[in-house]
Amino acid sequence: GENVEQHPSTLSVQEGDSAVIKCTYSDSASNYFPWYKQELGKGPQLIIDIRSNVGEKKDQRIAVTLNKTAKHFSLHITETQPEDSAVYFCAAAFGNEKLTFGTGTRLTIIP
Amino acid sequence: DAGITQSPRHKVTETGTPVTLRCHQTENHRYMYWYRQDPGHGLRLIHYSYGVKDTDKGEVSDGYSVSRSKTEDFLLTLESATSSQTSVYFCAISDGGSRSYEQYFGPGTRLTVT
Numbered sequence: 001g002e003n004v005e006q007h008p009s010t011l012s013v014q015e016g017d018s019a020v021i022k023c024t025y026s027d028s029a030s031n032y033f034p035w036y037k038q039e040l041g042k043g044p045q046l047i048i049d050i051r052s053n054v055g056e057k058k059d060q061r062i063a064v065t066l067n068k069t070a071k072h073f074s075l076h077i078t079e080t081q082p083e084d085s086a087v088y089f090c091a092a093a094f095g096n097e098k099l100t101f102g103t104g105t106r107l108t109i110i111p
Numbered sequence: 112d113a114g115i116t117q118s119p120r121h122k123v124t125e126t127g128t129p130v131t132l133r134c135h136q137t138e139n140h141r142y143m144y145w146y147r148q149d150p151g152h153g154l155r156l157i158h159y160s161y162g163v164k165d166t167d168k169g170e171v172s173d174g175y176s177v178s179r180s181k182t183e184d185f186l187l188t189l190e191s192a193t194s195s196q197t198s199v200y201f202c203a204i205s206d207g208g209s210r211s212y213e214q215y216f217g218p219g220t221r222l223t224v225t
Binding site for chain 2: 104
């Protein structure tokens with residue numbers, strides 16, 4: 001089945017700096033790559049996604065890049081703020097409306 | 112949480128007892144999913160449904176069963192709970208079509224099996 005690897009597992013950055021989280025996937029047929037943010041005690045929230053027909057997508061301070069040849073995609077957060085502290089999950093689509101998730105990155109923004 | 116509720120939100124039960132978790136949606140989405148979340152494993156798919164009475168297994172389905180008799184409700188049953196099923200369970204929904212694969216999650220149910 002599909003396998004998604006996510007790195008790093010923990011990341012600490014100074015407030016105002018940028019954060020980058022990377023994921024690789026195994027199934028070359030995957031065509032949808034979402035990112036989720038999970039705050040303590042809550043369900044994951046879809047924050048941005050990208051489909052395989054584009055290489056980059058931006059939404060204010062967050063962006064996702066996709067390299068289909070290398071089978072990896074990344075989440076970029078610029079000008080980080082304390083409210084960006086959370087656990088972030090990447091995922092890749094496979095067969096019949098299913099997603100495989102990475103193991104998560106705990107992002108801590110240091111004031 | 113995109114019109115998704117889960118009940119109960121917290122439950123403590125004993126080994127060997129049956130447990131049913133409920134997911135209810137008000138979005139009329141076709142697809143519904145049950146995941147479990149454990150440290151170091153991310154979110155793993157237990158079962159999913161692609162329509163009323165249409166369900167299939169995910170990667171960690173052993174010990175779990177599901178039912179979907181109405182569009183809005185998806186039930187997850189642990190026939191005989193074990194300590195290894197202590198976890199946080201999330202329901203998700205997806206509409207398919209032009210928004211294919213976009214999944215939206217409920218608030219979760221924390222289950223402890225003693």
